[in-house]
Amino acid sequence: DTGVSQDPRHKITKRGQNVTFRCDPISEHNRLYWYRQTLGQGPEFLTYFQNEAQLEKSRLLSDRFSAERPKGSFSTLEIQRTEQGDSAMYLCASSLVHSQETQYFGPGTRLLVL
Amino acid sequence: DQQVKQNSPSLSVQEGRISILNCDYTNSMFDYFLWYKKYPAEGPTFLISISSIKDKNEDGRFTVFLNKSAKHLSLHIVPSQPGDSAVYFCAASGPTSGTYKYIFGTGTRLKVLA
Numbered sequence: 001d002t003g004v005s006q007d008p009r010h011k012i013t014k015r016g017q018n019v020t021f022r023c024d025p026i027s028e029h030n031r032l033y034w035y036r037q038t039l040g041q042g043p044e045f046l047t048y049f050q051n052e053a054q055l056e057k058s059r060l061l062s063d064r065f066s067a068e069r070p071k072g073s074f075s076t077l078e079i080q081r082t083e084q085g086d087s088a089m090y091l092c093a094s095s096l097v098h099s100q101e102t103q104y105f106g107p108g109t110r111l112l113v114l
Numbered sequence: 115d116q117q118v119k120q121n122s123p124s125l126s127v128q129e130g131r132i133s134i135l136n137c138d139y140t141n142s143m144f145d146y147f148l149w150y151k152k153y154p155a156e157g158p159t160f161l162i163s164i165s166s167i168k169d170k171n172e173d174g175r176f177t178v179f180l181n182k183s184a185k186h187l188s189l190h191i192v193p194s195q196p197g198d199s200a201v202y203f204c205a206a207s208g209p210t211s212g213t214y215k216y217i218f219g220t221g222t223r224l225k226v227l228a
Contacts, residue, residue: 004157006157031214033215035216040220040221041220041221042118042203042205042218042219042220042221043203043216043218044218045216045217048214056215058215091157091158093157095214100145100146100163100165100207101214102160102163103160103216104160105150105158105159105160107155107156107157108155108156
């Protein structure tokens with residue numbers, strides 16, 4: 001197992017377009033997280049799944065954002081009608097079920113909205 | 115409201131010397147703390163963690179110290195190597211931060227000079 005993978009690594013889109021990112025977690029990990037990182041900031045929590053259930057969503061996640069994890073394995077994050085302010089690095093992390101389990105991050109998808 | 119703060123945006127250290135990176139937090143309910151290292155265009159890589167029941171955790175050249183009364187943690191790297199040059203993020207989680215999500219600081223850019 002090579003860790004958490006994300007696809008694509010880079011995405012350039014025009015304002016108003018929809019984009020979808022994919023995350024494949026470490027295979028035995030049943031928790032999956034999405035974070036967003038902008039320049040000069042640390043990662044900020046967006047949403048979290050335990051298996052296929054989405055258990056928490058940040059207020060940062062506007063109604064243009066939707067995340068799914070249909071079979072409790074990979075997850076997708078879709079942004080509809082992208083805006084320039086959506087430009088950021090989108091990070092996925094996974095962990096085992098434990099209150100203090102370390103989260104392992106993927107390489108991220110860098111989104112640029114023109 | 116920045117619950118996790120890294121007040122030094124950058125730090126330069128000579129190779130072979132000790133690097134000390136600092137992190138302060140405001141939420142006394144945080145009970146798990148981590149340090150991540152991030153290279154450009156990559157996701158954060160887990161370095162070391164500490165539970166609030168401990169005040170020190172060591173892993174090779176890396177040691178994390180936790181001072182709960184001061185709500186302060188630090189990462190010591192001894193000896194520092196040029197390959198340690200990266201951005202270091204501290205992160206915290208706990209019952210009140212939400213369901214296992216991490217709250218990250220803004221990062222400290224470490225440069226180890228050869």
